[in-house]
Amino acid sequence: EVQLVESGGGSVQAGGSLRLSCSASGWTFEDSEMGWYSEMGWYRQAPGNKCELVSSINKAGTTYYVESLKGRSTISQVKNTVSLQMNSLKPEDTAVYYCAADRGGLRVFVSDCPADFGYWGQGTQVTVSS
Numbered sequence: 001e002v003q004l005v006e007s008g009g010g011s012v013q014a015g016g017s018l019r020l021s022c023s024a025s026g027w028t029f030e031d032s033e034m035g036w037y038s039e040m041g042w043y044r045q046a047p048g049n050k051c052e053l054v055s056s057i058n059k060a061g062t063t064y065y066v067e068s069l070k071g072r073s074t075i076s077q078v079k080n081t082v083s084l085q086m087n088s089l090k091p092e093d094t095a096v097y098y099c100a101a102d103r104g105g106l107r108v109f110v111s112d113c114p115a116d117f118g119y120w121g122q123g124t125q126v127t128v129s130s
Helices: none
Strands: 003-007 010-013 018-025 039-045 051-058 063-065 073-078 081-086 095-102 124-129
Touching: 003 095, 018 039, 018 095, 018 124, 039 073, 039 081, 051 073, 051 081, 063 073
Parallel strands: 010 124
Antiparallel strands: 003 018, 018 081, 039 051, 039 095, 051 063, 073 081, 095 124
């Protein structure tokens, strides 16, 4: 069974930084049976908003960033841990952030987090004050 545990959320002032980490058990990119398209990443959902994929990385090392976070964030993966470093945070980055993983790849468009595919963490709150 795959379990994802997030850490690193919290409250910061605008312009600050946070590093989110997701530790996976029962999941590793080093699994030879896992395809190159297997993917881990981070979604976020703010009240009244749809869930959006903000960043991901697949087994091949290909990364994805939502436009609003490009240049302000870096996703990295070491063994079974995926981390998202977010800098120059803005109040609009405030949301619950969820770690997710799927052997078939993550979907960009999702209505609500957590969704009914792959594996999901419990979510961690990020609050950015102006």
